[in-house]
Amino acid sequence: MIHPGARAVFFDAVGTLLFPAIPPADTYASAARRQGVTVDPAVISTRFVAAFRAEEAADRAAGWVTDETRERERWRRIVAASLPELPDAARGFAELFEHFARPEAWEVHPDAAAVFAELTRRVIVAGIGSNLDDRLTRVVAGHPELGPVAGRVIVSAAVGHRKPSGRFFAEVVRAAGCEPGEIVFVGDDVENDYAGAEAAGLVPVLLTSRDQEPIMRRVGRLRELTGEPGASAPEFSGRGERESGG
Numbered sequence: 001m002i003h004p005g006a007r008a009v010f011f012d013a014v015g016t017l018l019f020p021a022i023p024p025a026d027t028y029a030s031a032a033r034r035q036g037v038t039v040d041p042a043v044i045s046t047r048f049v050a051a052f053r054a055e056e057a058a059d060r061a062a063g064w065v066t067d068e069t070r071e072r073e074r075w076r077r078i079v080a081a082s083l084p085e086l087p088d089a090a091r092g093f094a095e096l097f098e099h100f101a102r103p104e105a106w107e108v109h110p111d112a113a114a115v116f117a118e119l120t121r122r123v124i125v126a127g128i129g130s131n132l133d134d135r136l137t138r139v140v141a142g143h144p145e146l147g148p149v150a151g152r153v154i155v156s157a158a159v160g161h162r163k164p165s166g167r168f169f170a171e172v173v174r175a176a177g178c179e180p181g182e183i184v185f186v187g188d189d190v191e192n193d194y195a196g197a198e199a200a201g202l203v204p205v206l207l208t209s210r211d212q213e214p215i216m217r218r219v220g221r222l223r224e225l226t227g228e229p230g231a232s233a234p235e236f237s238g239r240g241e242r243e244s245g246g
């Protein structure tokens, strides 16, 4: 799946390399319980997805512009919309924002170390391109197996534009230090990762267990990127949901 002329591979973070260790809705429900409120995680999940999509729609309308302040505001609004019954909304947001900044809140895809080792062997540069904010640096630093990408973590809040903006992918190209067509971008989101990278001239690969037409370049699991068929190892999808949770 990595074409012969490739000189760099950049990975999306959430849903590709990193997965919430606990389903985000359960983490939200625990935050509510600490304030004496019981909320069904299934209800939280439905509200969360709607709030997450609303924030994405607002970003699209604003030309995908972002920064650290906008990211905090995104998550403050998503927490408020997911847990409207919290007596102390500010406390709930602060606890959840901090929770997802901790390395132990996340699991690394079990294929990651083997894939990075193979990229190193082929002298291919590896990095991360994520819509998460500055907290990602702390999360990556807390997982030794992410060491090979730790020096090239590109987050949209620092770039000033979110995926799928071409401005974001231009920064990936700059960090990779080669031509767009020499960069493979791997992610689980059809619009933000696959279509965004493709429009910017990078070579996209979708990580998905579903048979999605007309996506031509896809892998069922990370290991297939460097040539190993997925069938030899059990499927890994992470215990958490696709969205980062805060």
Ligand SMILES: O=C(O)COP(=O)(O)O
Pocket: 012, 013, 014, 015, 129, 130, 131, 132, 163, 243, 244
């Ligand atoms: O959805 C998020 O906030 C995390 O973004 P990512 O999937 O680009 O890492």
